[in-house]
Amino acid sequence: MSICHAVLRAFGRAYAYEGRRNAYLWRGASWGLLVPVFAVTLAVGVERLSVLDVVRAQPSLLSFLACPTLCAVLFGAVGTVRHRARLENERVTDAWK
Secondary structure, three states, rough: OOHHHHHHOOOOOHHOOOOOHHHHHHHHHHHHHHHHHHHHHHHHHHHOHHHHHHHHOOOOHHHHHHHHHHHHHHHHHHHHHHHHHHHHHHHHHHHOO
């Protein structure tokens, strides 16, 4: 099974969306949060306006607010693949003992 296929299947598993058990979900949200922060910071620095004025002038920047959620879901699925692989490795190594 390919990695892409495994990640796509992981989107359907509940573990991908459990924030208490899947730390990858929070890592994805943290990485995704950087995108809107840097986009707005860059626009404020270039245009020399306040944050509110920049967002009013460029409402497309609001689309970056979806990035933390999208990254969290993607990282959550990757964390699910990793978790399942670890469980499978433990099962196989326990069988060898």
